[in-house]
Amino acid sequence: MSGKQYDVIVVGGGNAALSAALSAVEGGASVLVLERAPEHKRGGNSAFTGGGFRMVHHGAADIKKIVPDLSDEDIAKTDFGEYTAENYFDDLGRITQYHIDPELADIIVNNSTDTVHWLMQQGVKFVPNYGRQAFNHNGRFKFFGGVVIYANGGGAGLVEAEIRAAEKRGVEIRYGTRAVSLLRNGAAVGGVRVIVDGIEEDIHATAVVLACGGFEANREWRARYLGPGWEMAKVRGTRYNTGDGIKMALDFGAQSYGQWSGCHSVSWERYANDFGDVDGQHSAGYRHSYPYSIMVNAEGKRFLDEGADFRNYTYAKYGRIVLQQPGSYAWQVFDAQVAHLIRDEYKMRGATKVKADTLEELADKMGDVDYHGFLNTVREYNDSIKKDVDFDPNIKDGKSTVGLAVTKSNWANTIEKGPFEAYSVGCGITFTFGGLKINTEAQVLDIEDQPLSGVFAAGELVGGLYYFNYPGSTGLMAGAVFGRIAGRSAAAYVNTKAAKQAEQAVAG
Numbered sequence: 001m002s003g004k005q006y007d008v009i010v011v012g013g014g015n016a017a018l019s020a021a022l023s024a025v026e027g028g029a030s031v032l033v034l035e036r037a038p039e040h041k042r043g044g045n046s047a048f049t050g051g052g053f054r055m056v057h058h059g060a061a062d063i064k065k066i067v068p069d070l071s072d073e074d075i076a077k078t079d080f081g082e083y084t085a086e087n088y089f090d091d092l093g094r095i096t097q098y099h100i101d102p103e104l105a106d107i108i109v110n111n112s113t114d115t116v117h118w119l120m121q122q123g124v125k126f127v128p129n130y131g132r133q134a135f136n137h138n139g140r141f142k143f144f145g146g147v148v149i150y151a152n153g154g155g156a157g158l159v160e161a162e163i164r165a166a167e168k169r170g171v172e173i174r175y176g177t178r179a180v181s182l183l184r185n186g187a188a189v190g191g192v193r194v195i196v197d198g199i200e201e202d203i204h205a206t207a208v209v210l211a212c213g214g215f216e217a218n219r220e221w222r223a224r225y226l227g228p229g230w231e232m233a234k235v236r237g238t239r240y241n242t243g244d245g246i247k248m249a250l251d252f253g254a255q256s257y258g259q260w261s262g263c264h265s266v267s268w269e270r271y272a273n274d275f276g277d278v279d280g281q282h283s284a285g286y287r288h289s290y291p292y293s294i295m296v297n298a299e300g301k302r303f304l305d306e307g308a309d310f311r312n313y314t315y316a317k318y319g320r321i322v323l324q325q326p327g328s329y330a331w332q333v334f335d336a337q338v339a340h341l342i343r344d345e346y347k348m349r350g351a352t353k354v355k356a357d358t359l360e361e362l363a364d365k366m367g368d369v370d371y372h373g374f375l376n377t378v379r380e381y382n383d384s385i386k387k388d389v390d391f392d393p394n395i396k397d398g399k400s401t402v403g404l405a406v407t408k409s410n411w412a413n414t415i416e417k418g419p420f421e422a423y424s425v426g427c428g429i430t431f432t433f434g435g436l437k438i439n440t441e442a443q444v445l446d447i448e449d450q451p452l453s454g455v456f457a458a459g460e461l462v463g464g465l466y467y468f469n470y471p472g473s474t475g476l477m478a479g480a481v482f483g484r485i486a487g488r489s490a491a492a493y494v495n496t497k498a499a500k501q502a503e504q505a506v507a508g
């Protein structure tokens, strides 16, 4: 048993947890962070991210406040557009088929910009996401899809900045420490039981913030909750998110919430490692340029609308569709006209790639795609394209197919100019959607929607936010928003409890 009593224990070491820790310290609490990973693998999925944040903004003047170095020249050549609270709210609704908890959605939207400014005060720097969220088209950049900024240094830079800030403010961090259950103190939480090097230890605290991710790295839970076949998916990020925080809270009386059979999953390098490796070349698995490709399955058939919307609004649901194809794989096929738009990760070591001067040769080289099926698909696809509409990757250009069973709604360029390139993809899982129910103060709720005394939650283990799909770059934003709220609420809970005890002592 650890003798020290903390005000707040934060379980997890990613963006949501560190935001909670920083905010709890701001509220005057003593804080211990428990990170299951060893120090060199710290930071959870947050450290794997590109660092994109989806926030409300009204154009260049707002972006300049977040990126003070933005030059007049950059501003002149860039259309940042605007992303209003209404746009954000609409996207969250539309993308989740209107299942998102509206109160939680409201909190994310209305706190997004302010929380980005708060992260800046903690020492996080932001930069515009040229190249990923805007293309140079005829000398001008136009941002699309609601995401303009990302943390300098990506997710790794974000987590480093947050850890630096936390350490500076006296937050204690214990690595290699796995939380396994919540301790009781009467009707309230009393701390956390952990396992370190195989040995159990109880650590006492007045409040606990659970921010230790979903269950995407737990093969058994994946098969159990997402369905058969999901144990085969590749985990894009950390291996440590196995649902522990969810289980701890459920055992303590929490209510399960959200879409337990849903997850964020993408088309991902087919032969990627089973888990991501934060200190390895983990971004090599990205295959996000598919809107400029056609995707074919083993039968050589197209099976989804590659250009249904901007990448941010489709990628998180396409992993599941790849998993459902025969053999759970597909190929993304590009021709020379769009080769310049293919993201850098496709060029990294480890890509399952074939290249050929003719489509026939490409079909041969892919090896596990029906030869005639593929050539027929390409022929029909090329014949179905609206030739009079210009291709423009910065907007939903409406250059679509007509009359196919599976439409391509935008960016439907012909596949006719060699050399051709094809990349094989499988399903990569990012995070799971099911989890705990919280209220707008990030208190974890029981089955009667009453707060569990002293238990708060933030990040991927919160249920009720995403269903079926996910608008890109909401995860970090929601994690920071609710992490900040959870830390503040936990500190307030500790202060109230301390005040009550002092009152009782005086009265006694």
Ligand SMILES: Cc1cc2nc3c(=O)[nH]c(=O)nc-3n(C[C@H](O)[C@H](O)[C@H](O)COP(=O)(O)OP(=O)(O)OC[C@H]3O[C@@H](n4cnc5c(N)ncnc54)[C@H](O)[C@@H]3O)c2cc1C
Pocket: 011, 012, 013, 014, 015, 016, 017, 034, 035, 036, 037, 042, 043, 044, 045, 046, 047, 048, 049, 050, 051, 052, 053, 054, 177, 178, 179, 180, 211, 212, 213, 214, 236, 237, 238, 240, 241, 242, 243, 244, 245, 430, 431, 458, 459, 460, 461, 472, 473, 474, 475, 476, 477, 479
């Ligand atoms: C490759 C990739 C790219 C992504 N890109 C983006 C992006 O650009 N923008 C965006 O918004 N989102 C992105 N996401 C999603 C994003 O990572 C998540 O939404 C977000 O990071 C979740 O933060 P979190 O703090 O809840 O979880 P995590 O960052 O995963 O942190 C969970 C932490 O809990 C720890 N932990 C787990 N179990 C225990 C335990 N029992 N005891 C103690 N600690 C435990 C883990 O080690 C980890 O440190 C991406 C995800 C991946 C995998």
